Amino acid sequence: MECDHKTEHEGAARRALENMPPEEEVARVAATFKAISEPSRLKILFALRHGEMCVFHIVEAVGGAQSAVSHQLRLLKACGMVRSRRDGQNIVYSLSDEHVVAVLELACAHLHCKL
Amino acid sequence: MECDHKTEHEGAARRALENMPPEEEVARVAATFKAISEPSRLKILFALRHGEMCVFHIVEAVGGAQSAVSHQLRLLKACGMVRSRRDGQNIVYSLSDEHVVAVLELACAHLHCKL
DNA sequence: TCAATATATGAATAACTATTCATATATTAC
């Protein structure tokens, strides 16, 4: 197959090829989006926007089994979206930084949904 | 299970519960993120940042089989990330709006990667 | 109309991931 090289998008194609980030970088960015691409995890992030919370309260806010929530929290922590600290018997989770909040808000703006 | 209600995050938990968006809205936002959470699709979006391109050039830029790229383009179009128009024998794809670019750039800023 | 090219699509398979269940670890109160 061969494309019509007289079209104006030829230059874009060359630049895209030259500037494609390395596989490892693409994978890292994709992994970040993947973290917030599942409803169960997204609900956790929505919940944590209101402040830090222990697992018990997160389970209350998002529903589902405690075990499932714990697994998802581990994934969110692994990719740096949330952090945790121990507070007595509880483990308290919070969003790791403002970039997370910013991405959530931008997505909602794009979708015309209010948080 | 019962959480220690004397902790300061009690208020956050209540607000989170009250403000959790309905399932349908969470699902819609998650679906948007899911679109850009797979390396193959993310590479397509990275490529299109440099301007509109026909499928042939997209395949060149991102690698993989034409069929696979076509399937991914269909998904990206279904969720509104890209648009397409016919130009003779070719079909030219482009990012659908600036929100898409903005989200990509914010994610890269968060990850300290340069586009 | 026919051949050639670009793109799309259906079905099957393979890879991946969320959830569940059972259980383990860690902390506090006694």
Added chain:
DNA sequence: GTAATATATGAATAGTTATTCATATATTGA
């Protein structure tokens, strides 16, 4: 130390999704 509570985790299952292969559609040029 023991019981009770909170959270985490390993293994299995079930549901989801990306890719491949073969083929279909649509456009152009002859």
